Amino acid sequence: MIKLYKPLFSISLLLATAAGYAQQVQLSPNVQQALNTVSPDEIKAHIAYLADDKLKGRGPGTEGYQMAVDYVVDQLKSLDVKPAGESNSWLQKVRLRKAFIGDAALSLSNGPANTTDIKKGKDYVIYPNPVLPKVSVNAPLAFVGYGISEPGLGYDDYAGMDVKGKIVIITRGAPEKFQSSVSAHVMNASQILKVAAEHGAVGVIMASTDSTARMANISRGVYSIMDDKGAVSVSRTYYSKQLSLYASINYALFNALLSQADKDLKTILPQLKAGTPASFALKASASASLSSTYEDIMSYNVIGKIEGSDPKLKNEYVIHSAHLDHLGIGPAIEGDSIYNGAHDNASGVASVLSIAKIYKNIQIKPKRSILVVLVTGEELGDLGSNYFAKHPTVPVKSLVADVNTDMPTIIAPLLSVTALGAEHSSLEKQVAQAADYFGLSVEPDPEPKQARFTRSDQYSFVLQGIPALHIKYGSKTADGKNNLNDFVATWRAKYYHKPQDDINGIFDFEAGKKYAQLNFLIGYLVAQAPARPTWNTGDIFATK
Template sequence: MSKKNYTFILMIIFIIAACNSGKKGIENALASITVDDLKNHIATLASDEFMGRAPATIGEEKTINYMAEEFKKIGLKSANGDSYFQEVPLVKITAQSPMALDISGGQQNLNLAFSDDFIGGTPQIKDEIQIDESEIIFVGYGINAPEKNWNDYEGLDVKGKTVLMLVNDPGYATEDINLFDGKSMTIYGRWTYKFDEAARQGASAAIIIHETGAAAYPWAVVQNSWSGSQLYLEGNDLSKSDLQLQSWITTESAQKLFGSAGMDYNELIASAAKPGFKPIKMNLNASVNFKNKVEYTKSNNVAAIWPGNKQSDEYIIYTAHWDHFGVNPDFEGDSILNGAVDNATGTASLLSIAEAFTKLPEVQNRSILFLAVTCEEQGLLGSKFYAENPLYSLNKTAGIINIDALNILGRTKDMTIVGMGNSKLDNYAVAVLEKNQRYATPDPKPEQGSYFRSDHFSFAKVGVPSLYLSKGIDDVEHGKEWGLEESKKWLMANYHKPSDNYEPEIWKFNGMIEDVKVYFEVGYNLSITNEFPEWNAASPFKSLRDKMMKK
């Protein structure tokens, strides 16, 4: 047996022993987590009265006040002095006129209609955006990754130009384990990275080609996410750059664009995934013109604390995003995006877990911060703001436990650790699951890039070990294939759509309640130890934590 495996087994035995020794003491706490309480909180948060919980709206006001009142009722203290709120300064930018993306210079001129063919906006704090015949260059995946020996911008000056790129990364396209991380998406596959890199390169416009498999969601999700007002953190880097347009086009529109340039779409996207790819000037130009309404506004993270005892100056943070997309009048009939699964369920679980901590016979050693963050759907803005402006020192924060979209399909034998293998926080989840005759599984769909799409990632980026524990797929009654297929069906039909409603007559709560109790136990076990779990040696975040902890 290797020394590494021996150490891991000893750690698991220690954690399980801690679980068993504390079992009697936490029975009342676990019993306080009930289906009825979860149902009541979800029903409220996902109700039409809360108007889809959009940041900087009346829906936000109702949501954050409800959360603060419930935390106070449970007995938690305000975490920001005498306030339960951490104000997040934002810029709200709304395109005021219908826009179209015009493509000229090819075999035929293309007029791409907003929403159906193309969608986007600007990060610029300007009343009007005007791009006239900007040269289009196909930059493959739009990646500059020196450590991967990959630079799609090598030798290229894109200042004043439009860069056209594919979503995801070359590893996904080829499934070659020697390219990036094979089929598993890296940060370079995320749309947020691609727009940021285009801005760093000095481009005037960036266009991402949507493809459902590579993006992990259908075009309708892009439409819903990019319709209406867009929010940015005040003082963000994009607004200081030359990037005037960040946008998406459909696969069909991309095929027409390549066809107009006299180029073979399939051939070129295949070449983009090969080492040595060189950017291609398409001899096409892009033009777009639209006016903006710019508003300075604010949103709020909700922060409540249950103080610890012997190590009250050390913290564990539970995170869940409270926000969703509000009301979208473009939808006929039901236009409220209630976000019941995503993420009224996770937000409700914060309240249930908080109450469980108050039922412990003895106060845990470390303090527990419950952080319901804003603007996750706008690019993890609320968690990013907290990570850069923490209420409590990050070098005193032992770890993050993130909750995003609970299980509504029924009991599972497993739970998924998204990003499994990144940190020793995994061991705490493994131990609790094993105690409950369950097991941990890695992300079954790593190509979807889920690790980079939820709020724990904002903390990982600054070095704080973070656990993204999510619903399992190995359904107790129907097995893994059924679990995966049903999850896929739900996502394609309901993700970021008005149909993500609270449906207690359809949802199964027996799996949800078991998962919430696991979240509680993981945090509890971390709260009674002296350990600061570390990133594993291969993690890109380890050096940040070492520097933070002065190792």
């Protein structure tokens, strides 16, 4: 458990052992030649097609997304990849439910004679319920800090609290002693809902600690995935019928509730950050009612297979994943309303197609099989990958690892990398080997507050107990200033999640080539290893 309390322990181990690991990498001349078949021009061509205006931003369930599906299926066929979707097809159906809030009201009271007058959209937001068209709940309130229950990490906001039948108020965050990826996990909305439900709560209200923040705009709908029986399979705003209310309140209202209980944020927040829970019953109750309407949309994951060469190990799979969707058509910025998603994530899809090309040119395939998984709904909350990880088209126990590629940000030479998630498992060994092979250094996450580990598809596999990682850029630059983060921040402000992210933006296709080669080699080493990857002893994800 010590490893989880010291944020850089695993990364430090990775850095210290990289040289030793690298000596073990010996590739045959054929594999070396296959690596060199990755073409920057082909990467550019893939991106140019997938980010073309005619695909209209690849929104799930749209004609443009279907064009992207057809394109990648054709490419995989040409690369000798075999279909591995449902019923021997290339596809897995993903039933998206877009839920809209109708009538909704929230009132807070401190006794029958004192009802607080608050306004929807300004003081609070109630999220639609994807399975219950009508919801009504009246329950006492309790504040449970960050909503974290991890006794193994020495922290439990629910310790000594009876919240059964109550609505819990939670502020998002994590103790400072937590490792960055652990913090990202425990403060993820789906995890917060799960923990609240397990403790018997009937509702969750997320409270803002930022006095300048605006309430979320959910007028365009909130997405979940439904299974073929009509039940919710994946959602970031819903966990169970028992936990029927999910809402948020602003800073002023949160502060008023705390004041009624003779508490204040100036005392509570430092205590929570220091790792000491500050949970208590509030002197108020909440009544909420809401109605929801639905629009169901069919989208698809694309799944292909490269069969391994070992008679036994070929029944195990290493996944190379990337999300195929983007934001579709949205509010116009500088006269453009098509959110092309060239970097996010046409570049990641192009990288995975390049990996498939490497495998086409390898005469003796690795011992384990490779799954190419291009998913929908990442921009809606990792929905497609989460659905595949829960309902894979191969036996779930046969999945040994996921190497995900999401917006590698190929805008400058790739000189160093961050391996998000590798510190939790034996995958750190393959990362160190592969990085050293290409002369790349491995660095700690330069942006831990971005919670990048839980914001892309590798996290879906981690939640199902499958070791996974996501390679991102490091800080190293050719001029020695090692401030790539500053350049990326400037780039992100102009291009990220904007129509300006098209093929005319900033690209370094040689960096794209190196990303593809690196991710290939990580997956290849896992596929060749005698033993499947394992979680580190005592790791938070080891029991998933």
